[in-house]
Amino acid sequence: MNLDLATGIGLRQPHYAQLLAERPPLGFVEVHSENFFHEGGASLGVLERTRAHYPVSLHGVGLALASADGGDAAHVDRLAALVDRIEPARVSEHLCWGRVDGRHFNDLLPFPYTGEALSLVAARVSAVQDRLKRPLLIENLSAYVRFRDSEMSEADFLAELVCLTGCGLLLDLNNLYVNACNFGEDAFDMLAALPLHAVGEIHVAGHAQTEYGLIDTHGSRVCDEVWALLRAVRAAGVRAPVLVEWDTDLPSLDVLLDEAARAADAGDATAREVGHVRAA
Amino acid sequence: MSALREAQRRFGAALAGAAGEPDALPLLAGDPVRNRALLSVYRATSVANAVAALRLAFPVCAQITGDDFFDALARRYRDACPSSDGDLNRYSAGFPAFLDGFGPVSALPYLPDVARLEWAVHEATTAADAEPAGGRLFAGLDADALARARLRFVPGFALLASDWPVADIWLGHADDAKALARIDLTSAQCAVVWREGWRVRVAALAPAAYALWQALCRREAVGTAWAAACAVEPAFDPGPAFAQALSAGWLHAIDFEEDVP
CATH class of the missing domain: 3.90.930 (Outer Surface Protein A; domain 3)
Incomplete structure (x- = not known):
């Protein structure tokens, strides 16, 4: 589905009624897939009604694709059923692991970027894509630690994964910025190393400053540096839709719509600048 | 044994409890003191996600026990019955049976x-x-x-x-x-x-x-x-x-x- 330069927000329970009543002009909405894995009930009904008015992006947090433990066939089946039901515009997951020896930590955990991990994740992504009969978008992770055994950067890992599987990239600019700050790297250099041609969706979000560095909380407004990254992505010609992610300390719908308008402005401003450059 | 599985086992043990941290630290690049703190951030997130799932499913139990006691119960449940599913909405099914035999709630016999x-x-x-x-x-x-x-x-x-x-x-x-x-x-x-x-x-x-x-x-x-x-x-x-x-x-x-x- 063509969502070029579209902007969206997360569909969250406190906003269900207002969003359906007012139907603000959004390009799409996004939900966490696992919150709709059940068979029926009010929230699934709201998602179906929302889907009648907006494209939906399904964003998974539980597949744990890099878990050495083995694939989670039941989880993939539930995702496939939801995909059939909602016919989403995008389906995405994270570049992370979460389960070992039968225990699931229900978090997005980092792992060493090795050849072994690449083979495993590529096989897993391919299997999920075959099951869903559509490409997955894989999101770059905010990781607070790095592994001694890593043989490549996350960007190189993702570039290889895109080559091996044909998957797309969910480019999370806040994650990128958080990692850049925490590891003392340049966010624009990190951006340039990613396979930007494969970006199918962009996330922007807020983070928190803690004594341990930046933590990816999705609980505040997007910072100026992340908006600058979005303008750089647009200037590089990436037209993928952008989502304002906000999960903790959820504000009123108006605040989210305001952030979505700022995300749209970043695209417009860049288009004007690029236009001026081309005209000159 | 795959190196990836071994790394995840050791990292996972540090998320299950602080006792696992010493074995996980050699996996990580950079300052061990800082890494130890960051492992505890990951552990706290995993605990908070499990506690939030239980709070969502058992709001009346939390009203009865008070939030602090309920959160402590949820942490003990996580220790005794860790999640095995990528969907946390399924995690709480075993909580009533856990309460049946759990001594600290014996003064609230109706709670299970x-x-x-x-x-x-x-x-x-x-x-x-x-x-x-x-x-x-x-x-x-x-x-x-x-x-x-x-x-x-x-x-x-x-x-x-x-x-x-x-x-x-x-x-x-x-x-x-x-x-x-x-x-x-x-x-x-x-x-x-x-x-x-x-x-x-x-x-x-x-x-x-x-x-x-x-x-x-x-x-x-x-x-x-x-x-x-x-x-x-x-x-x-x-x-x-x-x-x-x-x-x-x-x-x-x-x-x-x-x-x-």
Whole structure:
């Protein structure tokens, strides 16, 4: 589905009624897939009604694709059923692991970027894509630690994964910025190393400053540096839709719509600048 | 052993408890002091996600125990029964059984059954949508045919028999977090849970009606279920019970013996 330069927000329970009543002009909405894995009930009904008015992006947090433990066939089946039901515009997951020896930590955990991990994740992504009969978008992770055994950067890992599987990239600019700050790297250099041609969706979000560095909380407004990254992505010609992610300390719908308008402005401003450059 | 699995085992052990940190630290690049703090951030996130899932499913239990005690309970549950599923909405199913044998809540003996009722409510909330049978489900049936019939219930319909007034406790807490103080805790009670449209309902059931519905949920024939109710209350009249079921929308369909595979 063509969502070029579209902007969206997360569909969250406190906003269900207002969003359906007012139907603000959004390009799409996004939900966490696992919150709709059940068979029926009010929230699934709201998602179906929302889907009648907006494209939906399904964003998974539980597949744990890099878990050495083995694939989670039941989880993939539930995702496939939801995909059939909602016919989403995008389906995405994270570049992370979460389960070992039968225990699931229900978090997005980092792992060493090795050849072994690449083979495993590529096989897993391919299997999920075959099951869903559509490409997955894989999101770059905010990781607070790095592994001694890593043989490549996350960007190189993702570039290889895109080559091996044909998957797309969910480019999370806040994650990128958080990692850049925490590891003392340049966010624009990190951006340039990613396979930007494969970006199918962009996330922007807020983070928190803690004594341990930046933590990816999705609980505040997007910072100026992340908006600058979005303008750089647009200037590089990436037209993928952008989502304002906000999960903790959820504000009123108006605040989210305001952030979505700022995300749209970043695209417009860049288009004007690029236009001026081309005209000159 | 794969190097990736070994790294995840060691990292996972540090998320399960601080005792796992020393084995995980050599995996990580950079300052070990800082890495140790960051492992504890990951551990806290994993704990917070599990606690949040339990709070979502058991709000009345949290009202009864208070939030701090409930969070401590949730952490002990995570230690005893770790999540095994990528969908945290499924994680809490074992919480009532965990409470059964858990010493620190023995002063709140009704808590496990309140948790059972809340889990039934949680399941009903997300059960499949199904059209309830219309008011004419039994129309035109003679007594023999009715006695041989079996009933199917709408998804999410659930029954609970308790030594405690669980329905009163649940209903009281819907609008009053301190409801426990005014409930007579000495009475046993049966409860029924169902979904009316998108709204989950809870009601108390008389013991004979509970026996009737429980037998029907086990796929006993109506005649057998009626006998089970009469064993509890000899003069039991099923008419009002069936009228309640039809008006509340508990029933989905009726099967006769020739329909049953």
